[in-house]
Amino acid sequence: MEKNIKRRNTHQRKVILEILRSTDIHPTADWIYERARQVIPNISLGTVYRNLKILKDEGLILELNDGKQSRFDGRIDQHFHFKCINCNSIYDIDNKQIINVEYNDLQKEGYQIRSFDVIFSGICPKCNGNQN
Amino acid sequence: MEKNIKRRNTHQRKVILEILRSTDIHPTADWIYERARQVIPNISLGTVYRNLKILKDEGLILELNDGKQSRFDGRIDQHFHFKCINCNSIYDIDNKQIINVEYNDLQKEGYQIRSFDVIFSGICPKCNGNQN
DNA sequence: TCTTAAATAATAACTATTATTATATAATTA
DNA sequence: TAATTATATAATAATAGTTATTATTTAAGA
Incomplete structure (x- = not known):
């Protein structure tokens, strides 16, 4: 573009x-x-x-x-995602403190990091218990 | 299926x-x-x-x-990925120690976590310096 | 207001993936 | 080992998400 x-x-x-x-x-x-x-x-x-x-x-x-x-x-502040393998919904995960990423080593290897996402995969609370 | x-x-x-x-x-x-x-x-x-x-x-x-x-x-052991926004290559990131994920709180909220991936996005070492 | 290049609506084209079906074959049974 | 059976295959058609095309409209600067 x-x-x-x-x-x-x-x-x-x-x-x-x-x-x-x-x-x-x-x-x-x-x-x-x-x-x-x-x-x-x-x-x-x-x-x-x-x-x-x-x-x-x-x-x-x-x-x-x-x-x-x-x-x-539409959210561009740092946050993560959970993808339900049952209903395909994607949820926002806000608990930043659960993830600690230290990527100085990657940068030393030549990777220029612009952003990162953490995507959990599993069963969401709604589907939990009533899966098809 | x-x-x-x-x-x-x-x-x-x-x-x-x-x-x-x-x-x-x-x-x-x-x-x-x-x-x-x-x-x-x-x-x-x-x-x-x-x-x-x-x-x-x-x-x-x-x-x-x-x-x-x-x-x-073909790799199913825990590892992460780096996606180059210039050449679209996906690299394996093996430095497990750079990422620390603690998802007990998510489980308490009802999320059943089967797996997770961390996807970095940026410029890879090969593209670094000679971008188009 | 006039000008101009970017954006739009409508629609066609493209492409990754999935479905269909007659045939072949792996695995089980006799 | 041969017969049986249900799964997998090759070939191909169909689907669906996305992108491209084009004549027309419009936002924004002069």
């Missing part, structure tokens, strides 16, 4: 970012599209995808993935 | 697992397919996908994802 492009602050992009920031369910592009249509009835799914890519490029959102679909996250 | 199915130990599945265990590049299904064709010329891509799913289901391999494609990992 072009880096030094003069971006226009469009209504569509503002609505998409607002929708994403209003939820913690890490929605798919399609979910965001359905929500956006309630505000801009003739918005296009392509517009949703394009703007999600731009927002990610600008560091305003994160892209996760589910295995088969991309999911998006 | 059926759980109590009587599995047959096919030549195709053995070859696929062998190929995956022989590399550390976390290949895509298509890469594995090309390699497998050198051993079984008329193997089908569908067979590769089906067996990768079975092997994952049996806990013999891991599935990572790259954003748009699945990547597979």
Whole structure:
């Protein structure tokens, strides 16, 4: 994607970012599209995808993935994720203190670290006990 | 997928697992397919996908994802990953000592943790210095 | 207000993955 | 060892998530 492009602050992009920031369910592009249509009835799914890519490029959102679909996250402060292997939900994990990462050694080996995510996998509290 | 199915130990599945265990590049299904064709010329891509799913289901391999494609990992001992945002390579990170995860609190909240991965994102040593 | 390049809506195209089905084969049984 | 049976295969079609195309619209600067 072009880096030094003069971006226009469009209504569509503002609505998409607002929708994403209003939820913690890490929605798919399609979910965001359905929500956006309630505000801009003739918005296009392509517009949703394009703007999600731009927002990610600008560091305003994160892209996760589910295995088969991309999911998006309006939170960009350091936090982690739990992926339920039963219902496929993704939860935010806020207990920063549970994880201690020291990556000086990696940097010495030449890795430039921009970010990191910890993704737990298992059964979520809702599914726990009533699995199919 | 059926759980109590009587599995047959096919030549195709053995070859696929062998190929995956022989590399550390976390290949895509298509890469594995090309390699497998050198051993079984008329193997089908569908067979590769089906067996990768079975092997994952049996806990013999891991599935990572790259954003748009699945990547597979023949290593199942605890280790972490580094994803280069420049060349898209995924590297294994072995320094277990750099990461300390304590998830008792999560378990108390009802999360059943089966596994976790730490994914660093940034520029790899090879790309460091000669980015495009 | 005029100009211009970026963004949009609509839609087509692409691609990774999964499903379908007739045939082949591993493994069990006789 | 031969017959049986259900699983796996190869070939191919179908699906679905995402990206590309293009004529038109629009945000933002002059």
